[in-house]
Amino acid sequence: xxxxxxxxxxxxxxxxxxxxxxxxxxxxxxxxxxxxxxxxxxxxxxxxxxxxxxxxxxxxxxxxxxxxxxxxxxxxxxxxxxxxxxxxxxxxxxxxxxxxxxxxxxxxxxxxxxxxxxxxxxxxxxxxxxxxxxxxxxxxxxxxxxxxxxxxxxxxxxxxxxxxxxxxxxxxxxxxxxxxxxxxxxxxxxxxxxxxxxxxxxxxxxxxxxxxxxxxxxxxxxxxxxxxxxxxxxxxxxxxxxxxxxxxxxxxxxxxxxxxxxxxxxxxxxxxxxxxxxxxxxxxxxxxxxxxxxxxxxxxxxxxxxxxxxxxxxxxxxxxxxxxxxxxxxx
Numbered sequence: 001x002x003x004x005x006x007x008x009x010x011x012x013x014x015x016x017x018x019x020x021x022x023x024x025x026x027x028x029x030x031x032x033x034x035x036x037x038x039x040x041x042x043x044x045x046x047x048x049x050x051x052x053x054x055x056x057x058x059x060x061x062x063x064x065x066x067x068x069x070x071x072x073x074x075x076x077x078x079x080x081x082x083x084x085x086x087x088x089x090x091x092x093x094x095x096x097x098x099x100x101x102x103x104x105x106x107x108x109x110x111x112x113x114x115x116x117x118x119x120x121x122x123x124x125x126x127x128x129x130x131x132x133x134x135x136x137x138x139x140x141x142x143x144x145x146x147x148x149x150x151x152x153x154x155x156x157x158x159x160x161x162x163x164x165x166x167x168x169x170x171x172x173x174x175x176x177x178x179x180x181x182x183x184x185x186x187x188x189x190x191x192x193x194x195x196x197x198x199x200x201x202x203x204x205x206x207x208x209x210x211x212x213x214x215x216x217x218x219x220x221x222x223x224x225x226x227x228x229x230x231x232x233x234x235x236x237x238x239x240x241x242x243x244x245x246x247x248x249x250x251x252x253x254x255x256x257x258x259x260x261x262x263x264x265x266x267x268x269x270x271x272x273x274x275x276x277x278x279x280x281x282x283x284x285x286x287x288x289x290x291x292x293x294x295x296x297x298x299x300x301x302x303x304x305x306x307x308x309x310x311x312x313x314x315x316x317x318x319x320x321x322x323x324x325x326x327x328x329x330x331x
Contacts, residue, residue, distance in 0.1 A: 012052045013041050015077040019070035026066050059087055075149055093144040100153045104129040105161040108323040112316045115308050121172035124162035125323050152181040163195050165326045174207045185228035193232055203233030211239045242278055248285040259286040263297020270302040283311055
C-alpha cells in the first residue's frame with residue numbers, strides 16, 4: 001500500500017516572504033548561492049521556498065543582513081502567514097520527526113472495569129521514547145507534531161501501535177484518535193483496519209475513542225469517520241463528555257457506543273451536588289441514545305460507590321490501576 005505524504009515525515013519547506021523591497025533585493029542577491037547549495041526549492045517575486053536542511057543558515061543570514069521583523073513564512077507553502085521568528089521553534093522541534101519515522105511509541109495500558117470490579121477492557125495510552133531512552137511528555141509531543149504538520153503521522157503511528165497491542169490484551173481495547181487529523185477515512189484509516197485483519201483480531205474488540213471533539217468544526221466529516229469504523233464492525237466512544245464541545249447535543253448527534261464522563265465531574269462527585277446534577281444529566285442522555293456510560297478518573301471509593309449506585313456501568317481510574325507498560329503477561 002502506498003503512503004500519502006502525511007503518513008511519513010518528509011523534509012519541510014518554508015515559503016519565506018521578503019516583506020520589503022530592501023529585503024527582496026538582498027534575497028535576490030543570494031539566490032545563486034542557495035541554488036548551488038541545493039536548499040532552494042522554489043523562486044517567486046518577493047518570496048523563496050527554502051528546504052529545511054538550509055533553513056537554519058538562511059535564518060541566521062536574514063537576521064544579520066535583512067529586516068527579519070518584516071518577513072513572514074508559510075509552512076509547506078500553505079496556511080497562515082507567520083512571523084519569520086516563529087521558524088526557530090519549528091526547527092527546534094525536528095526531534096518529533098524521528099519519533100514518527102522510527103515509530104518510537106511505548107504503549108501503556110490502563111484497565112477499565114465493570115460494576116463488579118471485573119476487568120472489561122484496557123485503554124491504550126501512547127508514550128514516546130527520546131533518543132536517550134527517556135520518555136517525552138505526551139502533551140509536548142503532540143504540540144510539536146501539530147506545529148510541524150505531523151499530527152496525522154503521529155496519530156497514525158499511535159493507532160497502529162495500539163492495534164498491535166490488542167493481541168497481547170484480553171477483552172476490548174480502547175484506542176484514542178484525533179478526528180481533526182484525518183483527511184479522508186477511506187484512505188487514512190484503511191491501514192489501521194487492514195492491520196487488525198492481518199492480526200486476526202475481531203473488529204468488535206476495538207473501541208476507537210474520539211478525543212479533542214471541542215476542535216471539531218466539520219461534524220459531517222466526523223460522522224463519516226465514525227460511519228467508516230461502524231460499517232467495518234468497530235465501535236467508538238466519545239471522550240471527556242461534559243466538557244467543551246462534548247455535550248448532550250454531541251451525544252445525540254454521534255450516538256457513540258460508549259460515553260466517557262469527564263473526570264472533572266467524577267472526582268468528588270459523591271459530595272458535590274452540582275457535579276451530581278451534571279453526571280445524572282449525561283447518564284440520562286447516554287441511556288437515551290443507547291451509549292454505555294463509563295466514568296473515567298475514578299480515584300476515591302466513595303465516588304465509585306455513588307457512580308455505581310447511580311447507574312454508571314464501567315469505570316476507569318487510579319482506584320483500579322494506573323497506566324503501565326503493556327506486557328504479554330497481561331494477556
